[in-house]
Amino acid sequence: MAKLLEVKDLKTYFYTQNGIVPSVDGVSFSMEKGQTTALVGESGCGKSVTSFSIMQLVGAPGKIVAGEIHFKGQNIAQYSEKKMEKLRGNEISMIFQEPLTSLNPVLRIGDQLDEVLLLHQKLSKKEAKAESIKMLGKVGIPRPEKIYDSFPHELSGGMRQRVMIAMALSCSPSLLIADEPTTALDVTIQAQILKLMRNLKSEFDTSILLITHDLGVVAELADRVIVMYAGQVIEERDVFSLFDDPKHPYTQGLISSTPKIESQEDELMSIKGNVPAPNNRPSGCYFHPRCPKAKDICKSSMPELKGFEDGQVRCWLY
Amino acid sequence: MESNAQTEPAIYKADKYDRSIKSNNKLIILLTKISRSKTGLVGLITVLSLIIVAVFSPFIAPYDPIKIDTSKILLPPFWLEGGEISHILGTDNLGRDILSRLIYGSRISLVVGVLSVIVAGAIGVFFGLIAGYYGGMVDNIIMRLVDAFLSVPTILFCIVFLTVLEPGLPTLILVIGVTSWVLYARMIRSETLSLREREYVKAARTMGVSNMKIISRHILPNVMSSVIVISTLSVAGTIITESSLSFLGLGIQPPTTSWGIMLSEGKEYVATSWWLATFPGIAITITVLGIIFLGEWLRDLLDPRSQGTNS
Amino acid sequence: MIKLASTTEITNDDLLVIKNLKKHFEVNSQLFKKKKDYLKAVDGINLTVKRGETLGIVGESGCGKSTLGNLIIGLLQPTEGEVFFDGTEISNMKEKHLKKIRPNYQMIFQDPFSSLNPRMRLFDLIAEPIITHEKLSKQELEDKVYELMQDVGLDPSYSQRFPHEFSGGQRQRIGIARALALKPKLIICDEPVSALDVSIQAQILNLLSELQEKYNLTYIFIAHGLPAVKHISNRIGVMYLGNVVELADKEELFRRPMHPYTNGLLASLPISNPRLRRNPENEIILEGDMPSPVNPPSGCKFHTRCPYAQEKCKTAVPEFEEKADSHFVACHFPLMG
């Protein structure tokens, strides 16, 4: 089966006042059509930058310095801005973490919804409106005609995220990148949105690249999981095998340090130390200062991403 | 970094592009930061030179700035025909040396600039803190006072004061100071309002720290950077105000020299002896530019967001 | 409105007793409206916190958790009601008298970035509460500060650093040290781990448990993440729109939630393993958003989202009653499963 998306050795650096920040430092992974792939990792590990890189939306001072991004067999990393504009919102679309700020506050919801349709589908204004209202209904917004004429601030967070989803799906994209779509929401609302995404995924036949730091969300939604640490992919697995038998010590730590409702442990497992700042990474394996199983070799040289069984892992233990 | 206490600090990847400051020495950090902003550096050098010139005027100036020499009236700068090397920037309509007058004039600009900003700052910070911290009626009254001052343009306000009061340097400083305190008050008030809601102020309150202590230890130091920035920027404004007032004949009076006076005395000669008004004009412009650069750079420097989190 | 649920006697076991506590914020009216509107952030809460326990408070954003915490700690004046700490009424006390009692209850804030004065060094930050209440020699002060730093796992060599030189986890440790400095009996933790990364959250939760044991502390632990609350608390109160709607031992609560809201909350929790995925068909998740606290629904405030709501729920306010052993709930039709 053809890969929908294949990222090869992607490097995205930020050239800041205080030096170069290698936020994404050689990320490779692939995604199959129809799958929901989750990208997990702690704050600052480069998940968002990876997704922006795919969309070529990394703003200055960031730059993609190396790597290939194949979408449906085309290397879109080489695409011109014009060609990317055709792709964005049409073939690949995106929803963001902050539904509060991701909508333009001075434009009406309808305006912003119509915009995508007018851009990518040859619809008249009237048709676009009808389509937009239909989409609003599909994402479970009551009285869509009324919401169509509202301003973003008149909507609650959950509603806004629904609008964002409607906007992202209105051109039936092949790939939907969801950058922490539920992090800013309350649990009950989060559950609503996750359910919505699950339902819509089958209806629109969209593959989802789900970015999150919440393993719960991964467990709910993902088919495949890519774990990132400090700008790199350290483990890539099928969701079930990852939870059953995490390989990388970081993944292990991550899973066991999450408090669980079902179990009753006295002390949580915890990973000592902090995620290193991207411009301050240790030598060798970036995880070694925090790794309970670190060996000498971990301090000096960086392990390769090794494939095995149903996935890959980057660790000297294997 | 947290682990560093226990774990040996890792050998950091040497990155030739890494420009983050490694030193802990404050001076080195400061100097590095200064050297990174060209305009900031220009501003700093300009302001420092201005201060040096003002302080050491008697030693730097080649002539007495009020010495009249009728034999050397309106000499052009030395590079022009008829100019003399002894009067580098020429002389004015009373034969006084322009360069010396410029040098001495810097004193007034600086004194007026700095002192009136101190006056304004002191009043403004006081009212701003009180209004912002205590809120309610006190705030309401102070803010109406602020509105009152804001609804009359500064220059007009200065003029009203100066029409009534005995002229002179102290008056001028006081008037400019008193008419421009609102800038600080408004800024400090709004910062205090938000600082008051900051969790660390709340934390101090839950610990029973007294209001005066909270204001002086938690709020004042955190508004200081804004105060410094506004101050530098308003020194620039003040210098222009002083020269405008002197231009209108309401500021410093001759024979004291200020750039504003030189400009207003020289404006008559703009068409015939351009150097009289041009050099003070340039001096004002350069000074103000320098101060603005310095201020903008200070603004960046003191902005907590730009204080690189080296964690 | 709501009658006192438990007996109002204050026993020696009760460190903190909250009676009918209310906080109504005045909000300016909307267009063309003369009457003032009130935002009922906390709307009649009764709670008792026992010595040495950890009481968890959960609820969705905006339900009034922080307001409750601020009321207890004295950052806000209640509109109505009383707070007894160790037998003394504190919420209406003058600041002068309060100063003596203050050290007994402290707070840890949610945001480790804004709860530390960016212009104070670590040493001064931790010393501040001590200096405010005690006169100590320099040496004594130093000893005390270093001991506290040790307690929370901060290296003494950091004592001259500024907050921005620390990571989020470390800053939260500083906050904890500050709260501990006065040897309080009660610490109110307002979402102390929400702003932290998963791997750091566990560190802090473990630290809090450790300290509780060591210093015999009582916690009120506010969070909207149920898993963390569950991990650390003995009892848990669930809040909805300014009211505590259910209160029980944590095991009891998770096993037998009586309030439909608690039930919905539990159902919407993300699972911890993909093998626990529910069938999307019989998934029961709460629909709709939390109503505005300015105009809360009549009767039971939850009736608008309640799958079991009946006519009565729209009009009558349910009482907060003990429906089972130490299991309080405010519902006309509690789930008795």
Next chain:
Amino acid sequence: MWRYFSYRLLQIPLVLLIISLMIFVLVYIAGDPVALMLPAEATQQEVQQLRAALGFDQPFYIQFWNYMIDLIKGDFGESYKYGVGALSLVLERMPATFELATASMIIAVVIAVPLGIISAIKPNSIIDLFATSLSVLGKAIPNFWLGIMLILVFAVNLKIMPVSGTGSWKHIILPAITLGTAVSAQITRLVRSNMLEILQQDYIRTAKSKGQKKSVIIFKHAFRNSLVPVITITLLQLASLVGGALITEMIFAWPGVGQLIIQAVYDKDLPIIQAAVFVTAVIILFMNLFSDILYRFLDPRIKFN
């Protein structure tokens, strides 16, 4: 909204009261104007008579009361120099000043807005550098100096502009540039920093992720958002130009309030100065109110409270 409006409206008299108190105190300090009103050879007795007749021998608060009563009636007293009501003298010249202020504002906006946008789109480019230096210079050059220079270059040497006075549209250009430069500098910086900030916003990223074209993003999404503060600042500045055009008006012999004020200052004609300050304050206060209301209308997020 009406509540808000009326609340703000109610503050205006309060602020005006403070202003009048300040002015009154100043005038009180200045001493009574009787000496200035009588000829130099007047006797001491004549002075006393006039003082009593005008009420200058009353205690402070009574004088203030009378002063306030007069103020409410719009009576600022007669100009010492012109011998007519000061308020009418000020109001007569208001249109000219308004015209000049408006023209400078238009020029300032026309220059500043595109410049600000371009330098925000391409930060650190040549144009940005140019815009930045221009706007810094605009703040650093005293406008009396600029005015004289403009006359010299464009009127006397190039002879393409009239020197001073009013009459044709050309007359307004040089003074408007003189007055507008500083404001223009300010607006450029405001637009630039606003646009820079807005271009960082999440919703701009959203627009990009939709595949929207850059130009549309800039104008539809970004500029519209930055417009609100620009419009309000513009209004506020317009108001302060009305009172701040003193020097420009003098240099260009523009028949506005500024010139009147300067002459009044030279003659210590206090009634005129008081009236001018008061009228300016009223204008600025109402402009503030107006811009505030406009702000709230233009930005759907802000409610009236």
Next chain:
Amino acid sequence: TTSKSEGSKEEKNILNISVGPDMLTWDIHNHTNTSTEVIHVNVFDYLLMRDTEGEIKPHLAKSWEKVDDTTYQFELNNGVKFHNGDELTSEDVKFTLERVAKDETLRSYGDFKSIKEVKIIDDYNFQIVTNEPDPMFLSRISRQASGILPKKYIEEKGWDEFLKSPIGSGPYKFKEWKKDNQIVLEKNEDYFGKSSDWDEVVFRAIPEDSTRVAELLTDNIDLIANVPPSDWKRVNDSENNTIVTGPSNRTYMLFIRTQKDWPTSDLKVRQAIDYAIDDQALIDSLLDGKGTPTLTRINPGNLGFEESLYNKYNYDVERSKELLAESGFKDGLTIELSGPTGRYIKDREILQMVAGMLEAVGIKTEMNIQKWSTFSEAIDQQKFKDGYLIALGSSFFDSGQSLDYYGSERASTINGYSNETVDQLLKEAKVSLDENERTQKYQEVQKIASQELPIIPLFQIDQFFGASKKIEYQPRLDELIYVPDIKKK
């Protein structure tokens, strides 16, 4: 000259003039401002009028005679018409003069209060009766504020209307006044006097000197007053313009304290000051030589002029130092001189130069230079220290006005000078109606004054106009601009 064609109208001769700030009012009696009178004089006529040399000549009145010590009789020209066609008669004269002589609130009241009444004999003949013998009477009615107003018009329309659209009998009719901008006058074709070359006169209000000069240089204005010395060369070098000068009746002088306790109470100190100042150098270096050094403030053309003191000055540094030593200030002394800025041509520069000259002989001079309103207030309240610089004129052209400053009464409010002989002479001259006797007495006063030096006159200054070469203009001693005198070349 500049004939701007206005639409389809035929070309008109328009004269553009700017003297400085705008005029104040059309109420001729309620101002004391020369720039305002400059315009009034073209709309209203005086009974008598001085010519360019300062000689009083018939104007509305074709003849006059003194009836007794307090009564003059005048005969008006027949058929003089106001701009609305009404004839100007004795009624109007009575109305006008009695208004200003009776209404204390008018600014010019002081100058006319000596008039007791105007007795009408018939339409063209009337008598003016003064309260007491007034030797300066004829000067009074041939200067500022003595224009004749239209009684009927004013009584019918009211003052407000008159002030909005005034009419007089003068060579020009009021057309339009845009405040602080310009005043347009159009020619009165029925004018009884000298006919003018100009169909229209525009007086532009331009307070800023350099702007005024720029307007002249760009040929927008044909005649400007008060050209700063720095621009003379530029104006003269320009193609179409030239500087026109003429004497003014204004003298720069130093008022010096003579009261005890001031070092200047010592005559020798005052003399030392006089000898230290090089009047000619002031004129040469600041005014391009356009002025006349003098030892008296009475200029040619004034009644009482003393020629021996005019065009002379004392300058002798050595002598000055000697005098200083004699007075006991061998080691020098410090005095403070006040002076206005921006009021008179080069006022502050002159004071600064004077200070420099005094410094050279050992009199350290502190300067207190202030804007006019502050300065004049300080002078009024005698807040100045040792002395001040001022430049006074005399619109009466009569020593009676100018020398009053030496009398004990006036001087007591200025510098405390008092001399019985001077007082006696002034008193006698004030009531004498014999011109010769008055002249002789005033000359005597000047001689004493030049010895005792309570006031040190420096120089008489010229007037400086910038004029287009297309016009012919000769400045008048009274600084007025009477448009019919300006000829088109």
